[in-house]
Amino acid sequence: MAISASMVKELRDKTGAGMMDCKKALQEADGDMEKAVDILREKGIAKAGKKSDRIAAEGLAAVVEKGNVACIVEVNCETDFVAINDNFKNFVNEVAEHIISQRPASVDEALGQAYKGEGAPLSEVLNEQIAKIGENLSIRRFEVIEKANSAVFGKYLHGGGRIGVLLVLNNSTNEELAKDLAMQVAAARPTYINRDQVDASELDREREVLTAQALNEGKPENIVQKMVEGRLNKYYEEVCLVEQTFVKDPDKKVKALLKAENAEIARFVRYEVGEGLEKKVDNFVEEVMAQTKKQ
The missing domain is CATH 3.30.479.20 (Elongation factor Ts, dimerisation domain)
Incomplete structure (x- = not known):
């Protein structure tokens, strides 16, 4: 029996299996839709669709x-x-x-x-x-x-891949330094490479918060501005990679390492698995109670 595209689509909608798997199952079942579903179930392929939610x-x-x-x-x-x-x-x-x-x-x-x-x-x-x-x-x-030929990648996986970092170090062939910087990104979680990249609206908001904090502490207005600028430096150290203390040597800053190598960080990407996703929290007591009520 000839297997049409609509039949393949129908079987795929029923099972969540791939198109080629559906076509093969329909061919094996000689076009019998229910038999094709059983074939996919027997192979375990039909389970994929049920797990998608x-x-x-x-x-x-x-x-x-x-x-x-x-x-x-x-x-x-x-x-x-x-x-x-x-x-x-x-x-x-x-x-x-x-x-x-x-x-x-x-x-x-x-x-x-x-x-x-x-x-x-x-x-x-x-x-x-x-x-x-x-x-x-x-x-x-x-x-x-x-990357360019004059650059090197920094790669680091933490916890077997729970955190992954990919970094590009320009004007350098120092793979060890690139890896150390990728490790820095994994550990210290910077958002930007340097101060110039910090979003102006974010900086204004931070300045407003720091100003309010200083005033609430009862500091004189004539020294509040200096205090805010000093605290902004701490903020930069948190969010800017080059401003951070090097995790492998607290006596050094990242920007000092780069200056010694005449290198610069072009880009970095940091993935922490599951960040921003809702995670299921099992409550086994509630689960057992729910099952009891069904019986």
Whole structure:
């Protein structure tokens, strides 16, 4: 029996399985929709669709480098138990390899691309992993960065990938320094590279808060301004990478390290897995009570 595109779509809507898996199941079932659903269920592929509404806020970040191009990616799962599973770790690295080779502009574009340039789209490979691992998985975000020949990448993964950092150090070939700076970003969580990048409205808001604090402390108005500027320096040390104390040597500032190398930080990306996502908090007492009421 000829398998139409509408039949494939119907089966995909029913099961959440990939298009190629649906087509193969329909061919095997000779067009019988219910039998095709059973085939997918038997293979575990139909489970992917049922898991798609579950919160995936755990996971890993990965960083991959190829020549003058590097990629950082975050892939999420539901539990930290899966995050340390070798199958999941391998999949996250494979996703990063796909992205660095195919250079998609967005997650949606990446999902629609042939996996690593050949075969089924990444979306189907993702569904297969969902069925295999047994949890909802999602490719949340990624960045692809290019550097000049005169620059070096700094890469750092903390906690096996709970935090990932990719940094570009210009005018340098010092890989150790680049890695140390990536570690600095992971530990100290800067928002900007230097003072010039701080948003003017954010700076004005901070100045207003510091001024109000000083006045509330009963400080004379004639010295409040000096106090505010002094406290702004502390603020810069929190949010600007080059202003921070170096985590590996508290006697040095990051900007001093850069000056000694005649280098500059061009860009950095920091991913902390699950940041900004709602995380499920299990209450086993409530769960058991709910199950009891159903019986």
